Amino acid sequence: MAAAFAAFLSAGAASAAEGGPLPHREKWTFSGMFGTFDQAQLQRGFQVYREVCSNCHSLSYIRFRNLEEEGGPDFSAAQVKALAAEYKVKDGPNDSGDMFERPGRPADKIPAPFPNDQAAAAANGGKAPPDLSLMAKARTFARGGLWFIIDWLPFIGYTEQGPDYIHALLNGYKDEPPKDVQVPAGGHYNEYYPGHVIAMPKPLSDGQVTYAKGANGQPVVPETVDQYSRDVTAFLMWTAEPHLLARKSLGLRAMLFLLVLAGLLYYVKKKIWSDVGGETHGLQPELHKTS
Amino acid sequence: MSAHATTYVPKSRFAKWFEARLPIAGLVHSSFIAFPVPRNLNYFWTFGAILMAMLGSQIITGVWLAMHYQPSATEAFNSVEHIMRDVNYGWLLRYMHANGASMFFIAVYVHMFRNLYYGSYKAPREVLYILGVIIYLLMMATAFLGYTLPWGQMSFWGATVITNILAAIPIVGDTIQSLLWGGYSVGNPTINRFFSLHYLLPFMIAGVVVLHVWALHVTGQNNPTGIPIKTGKDAVPFTPYATIKDVFAVVVFFVFFAYWIFLQPNYLGHADNYIPANPAVTPAHIVPEWYFLPFYAILRAVPDKLGGVILMFGAVIILALAPWLDTSRVRSANYRPIYRQFFWVFIFCCFLLGWLGSKPPEGGYVLASRIATFYYFAHFLIVMPLVGLFETPKPLPGSILESVTGPGKQVGSSGMPAGAAAAPPTKG
Numbered sequence: 280m281a282a283a284f285a286a287f288l289s290a291g292a293a294s295a296a297e298g299g300p301l302p303h304r305e306k307w308t309f310s311g312m313f314g315t316f317d318q319a320q321l322q323r324g325f326q327v328y329r330e331v332c333s334n335c336h337s338l339s340y341i342r343f344r345n346l347e348e349e350g351g352p353d354f355s356a357a358q359v360k361a362l363a364a365e366y367k368v369k370d371g372p373n374d375s376g377d378m379f380e381r382p383g384r385p386a387d388k389i390p391a392p393f394p395n396d397q398a399a400a401a402a403n404g405g406k407a408p409p410d411l412s413l414m415a416k417a418r419t420f421a422r423g424g425l426w427f428i429i430d431w432l433p434f435i436g437y438t439e440q441g442p443d444y445i446h447a448l449l450n451g452y453k454d455e456p457p458k459d460v461q462v463p464a465g466g467h468y469n470e471y472y473p474g475h476v477i478a479m480p481k482p483l484s485d486g487q488v489t490y491a492k493g494a495n496g497q498p499v500v501p502e503t504v505d506q507y508s509r510d511v512t513a514f515l516m517w518t519a520e521p522h523l524l525a526r527k528s529l530g531l532r533a534m535l536f537l538l539v540l541a542g543l544l545y546y547v548k549k550k551i552w553s554d555v556g557g558e559t560h561g562l563q564p565e566l567h568k569t570s
Numbered sequence: 571m572s573a574h575a576t577t578y579v580p581k582s583r584f585a586k587w588f589e590a591r592l593p594i595a596g597l598v599h600s601s602f603i604a605f606p607v608p609r610n611l612n613y614f615w616t617f618g619a620i621l622m623a624m625l626g627s628q629i630i631t632g633v634w635l636a637m638h639y640q641p642s643a644t645e646a647f648n649s650v651e652h653i654m655r656d657v658n659y660g661w662l663l664r665y666m667h668a669n670g671a672s673m674f675f676i677a678v679y680v681h682m683f684r685n686l687y688y689g690s691y692k693a694p695r696e697v698l699y700i701l702g703v704i705i706y707l708l709m710m711a712t713a714f715l716g717y718t719l720p721w722g723q724m725s726f727w728g729a730t731v732i733t734n735i736l737a738a739i740p741i742v743g744d745t746i747q748s749l750l751w752g753g754y755s756v757g758n759p760t761i762n763r764f765f766s767l768h769y770l771l772p773f774m775i776a777g778v779v780v781l782h783v784w785a786l787h788v789t790g791q792n793n794p795t796g797i798p799i800k801t802g803k804d805a806v807p808f809t810p811y812a813t814i815k816d817v818f819a820v821v822v823f824f825v826f827f828a829y830w831i832f833l834q835p836n837y838l839g840h841a842d843n844y845i846p847a848n849p850a851v852t853p854a855h856i857v858p859e860w861y862f863l864p865f866y867a868i869l870r871a872v873p874d875k876l877g878g879v880i881l882m883f884g885a886v887i888i889l890a891l892a893p894w895l896d897t898s899r900v901r902s903a904n905y906r907p908i909y910r911q912f913f914w915v916f917i918f919c920c921f922l923l924g925w926l927g928s929k930p931p932e933g934g935y936v937l938a939s940r941i942a943t944f945y946y947f948a949h950f951l952i953v954m955p956l957v958g959l960f961e962t963p964k965p966l967p968g969s970i971l972e973s974v975t976g977p978g979k980q981v982g983s984s985g986m987p988a989g990a991a992a993a994p995p996t997k998g
Binding site for chain 2: 433525529551555
């Protein structure tokens with residue numbers, strides 16, 4: 280029965296994939312009702328963004344101070360202050376009307392790699408690399424079939440298509456495209472990108488980012504493309520939804536409160552309705568004489 | 571509101587003085603305290619209260635959001651992200667408002683299907699019912715305008731598609747389109763206009779809701795038997811009976827609402843709307859919000875643009891004709907064995923149209939949309955008139971009381987269960 284139901288739900292999934300595999304469903308710490316961010320993972324993800332992605336992609340909705348907020352990477356205030364100071368930020372005009380550069384402060388936005396979209400497009404083969412702040416919520420893929428009927432439900436649902444797509448994309452580069460695919464100059468073959476030809480070259484390779492070592496002198500997590508992409512995806516989920524933890528914890532308390540209130544109201548209702556009867560005044564039977 | 575004398579008796583000197591000058595306390599008393607409610611209502615009758623709660627929630631969160639939102643083609647998207655990130659509990663306000671729209675429509679669809687099943691639209695409630703259809707139209711306009719305000723890709727392209735549809739209206743179409751655009755395409759003047767109208771329409775809804783409640787309190791509520799209240803024993807006073815039941819139902823509905831706000835806040839939206847509006851890039855699939863999908867399917871089922879627009883609006887307008895299309899003398903489908911089956915086919919047809927609306931308009935989907943569109947209209951134009959003429963309804967109970975206690979099983983002189991306490995005083 281359950282298998283038949285699953286088959287019914289996935290009917291048409293193959294056609295929805297539009298000639299490519301669907302992103303693999305990954306395990307994320309932030310998924311589900313009780314999901315939280317892994318602080319160490321967000322810090323590693325920020326490192327990957329900073330050392331790799333930020334060469335081309337802005338993160339325009341994130342300010343340095345966000346990096347020290349609760350429920351995020353949770354860097355210390357001193358770390359954030361020192362980090363911001365490493366950047367040059369354009370400010371002004373000053374009293375003499377000139378623009379000037381100064382060291383960054385925690386309240387500043389993380390500076391973008393290019394001054395404007397045109398400059399970004401000119402430096403990247405004609406197409407500006409998109410801002411990454413909202414990427415984890417702005418991308419998805421059609422799962423196909425009728426899964427949407429149950430995908431919103433707790434425990435059995437599935438709503439991490441955005442992060443799964445980003446992870447799959449970062450791991451989806453193929454050196455040898457299939458024989459029937461012509462990749463134009465400046466394009467790169469990616470299994471998961473719609474249309475399969477993506478302007479972004481393969482951004483990550485094994486060993487590219489050196490993570491902080493653990494107590495034994497070994498990296499805590501493997502320095503592989505798979506791990507980098509997981510870390511940066513989790514980081515981008517946080518940049519897209521910085522109040523995710525506050526939202527879930529407030530939500531569970533709000534729902535618990537409402538459930539208890541509903542339970543109490545049910546018994547009040549039952550008590551009141553236990554003595555129905557007697558005459559009720561204010562009727563207007565004349566309106567209904569015809570029916 | 572209604573013409574009949576209220577049973578409210580002012581007690582204090584001030585209350586007497588005030589009531590002689592503005593009888594509003596008596597009005598509230600007769601509408602929400604003494605108002606007789608059929609005693610056999612099921613929980614489908616609590617959705618009126620749920621809708622009131624949702625309208626209130628939408629207005630409160632909307633007023634708050636407007637304090638932080640900027641209706642501008644360059645700043646709208648940024649200001650929404652500002653609300654999400656930097657405004658205290660801004661994420662909560664926005665998710666309540668965005669998901670609140672969906673909850674509002676879930677509640678209104680339950681309310682409408684309940685009305686169609688139990689024949690609440692039939693005499694003497696035609697005006698009450700048409701006011702409801704007007705509220706639904708205003709809700710659709712408000713929801714569409716609101717969805718454009720974040721100025722994401724789906725906002726922009728949704729606005730473009732819908733305003734282009736309006737241009738298909740003969741003679742005045744182009745004028746309406748230019749008035750909405752404020753220019754030669756969807757742009758900054760459009761978002762200013764849409765914001766202004768999005769703030770205006772909910773208060774128009776509130777105004778029509780007052781008329782809707784007024785009309786309700788003149789004709790009284792329908793009930794699952796469809797037969798009117800005949801004696802006081804068929805009814806209970808609104809307060810405390812309906813009040814507590816409504817409050818309970820609203821809280822249960824809010825558990826459901828909270829689940830969406832806090833745990834699936836983006837499920838009912840589109841990922842594309844987290845991409846800032848870009849007139850140079852068209853999204854792969856432009857799809858409206860789920861609550862418009864059946865009408866979108868009807869629009870696309872017709873090969874001709876104007877024809878599609880006529881059928882799409884006709885699908886709502888035809889609702890208003892139901893009181894005269896339905897020839898049955900029995901209201902409730904509980905006593906209409908044939909119509910009841912057609913009713914469920916109609917419900918299935920509405921869901922099918924919704925699903926088809928989310929699919930690309932190609933191949934079998936178009937054919938299925940055409941069949942479902944035909945059936946949608948056939949339900950009103952063929953099924954409702956004919957079934958009413960040929961169907962033999964099941965025997966109706968003698969009274970609402972009888973439907974609750976069983977025929978000839980009068981319990982005590984007042985119809986109370988044995989041993990029950992006396993009913994609360996209702997004369998006030």
